[in-house]
Amino acid sequence: MLDIKNINQYYGQSHILWDLSLNLKQGTCGCLIGRNGVGKTTLLKCITGLLPIRDGAITLNGYDINKLSTENRARGGIGFVPQGREIFPLLTVEENLKISLGARKDKARFIPGLIYELFPVLKEMKHRRGGDLSGGQQQQLAIGRALVLDPKLLILDEPTEGIQPNVVRDIGEVIRKLNRELGLTVLLVEQKLPFARRVADDFFIMEKGSVVATGPIANLNDDLVQRYLSV
Template identity: 60%
Template sequence: MIEISQLNQRYGGTQILWDLDLKVEEGSCTCIMGRNGVGKTTLLKCIMGLLPADSGEIRIAGDNLVGRSAEFRPHHGIGYVPQGRDIFPLLTVEENLRVGLPCRKDKLKKIPDRVYDLFPVLKDMLHRRGGDLSGGQQQQLAIGRALVIEPRVLILDEPNEGIQPNIVKQIGDVITQLNREENMTVILVEQKLGFARRVGQQFRLMEKGRVVASDAMEHLSESLIMQHLAV
């Protein structure tokens, strides 16, 4: 479903991605892993059109997204949860969720009940400002906002960063449900090995702006961990 080939990206005169190749199967949950600074977030931002690619292709269902605006992605069925959440702190929970509605092809004007089914706390806090929520609640809001468009692909950048353990478990349960029960394709940048092994079906290890290892999650060996993940 997702095929990236020969992707190069430079930022501030420094090349971050080097001829990167990556394939993600439809309906899979793929964890992109690697040490800090190897280009994981840059890769996601290129997929989302938030950073320009210098060369290469990013194809989703055959369509090349390189050169298309970031606004095209949600209309194409791609939901994104950025690192740090990036909710609107002065808007209410409801207003944050409504941001995604104009991107729906069916022009639905109502927030789907599915979002509240997955994250009941959001319904209880509809009229609270996003900035008044806890970190874990803000993360649920960010994921809920991405799900408003009912995406076929969900991309999350370290969704558990700074989140309390009970919310981490809930987020893991939601990812698993969306992926395994609803066949949503998930791409997840994740530093926590235990979480990645719990929810991920596939792994892609990055080193110096390239994908250097790809396999099923059960084949993530201790030698690969020591070589590419240990600090």
């Protein structure tokens, strides 16, 4: 599904990603974990085209996407929920969702019913401005907006950050449903290990700009947590 081979990325003269490789299988949920500053968000931005890579290859379903713009990667099936959500606070919930319709391949003009099925609160509040929603509701809106694209790969950057526990639970259930019932491939960055263990199939640990350990989430043992994740 998503195959990343030996990519390197720089901020100015700073080498951020070092020969990083990662393979996310079709229909799975992978969790990217690591201490702050190891390059997790940078990697997501490289996948989505928000940052260029110096060399290496990123392929989606066998197609090289390195030269595609962010917009064309979205049209090609990548939905992205950035850290901080980045919704449009002055637009209504419905208007925020409709923004993604322009990137759908089928040129659909209406918000898919699935969005409101997954997040009933968005239907209840569709005429309210995005900035008036709580943090948890804004996160649901951001995920909904990405899903309007009808993506094949959903990427989420710390979807539980700063969100109340009941909404974290709801978001976890949505991710599980999308992945395990609807077959959507998911890649997320997540700091909360209990959440990661609940929703993910596989883990990818990053350290100093590289993936240093990977495997089934059941193999994320105390030794790995102590070595790479403890602060």
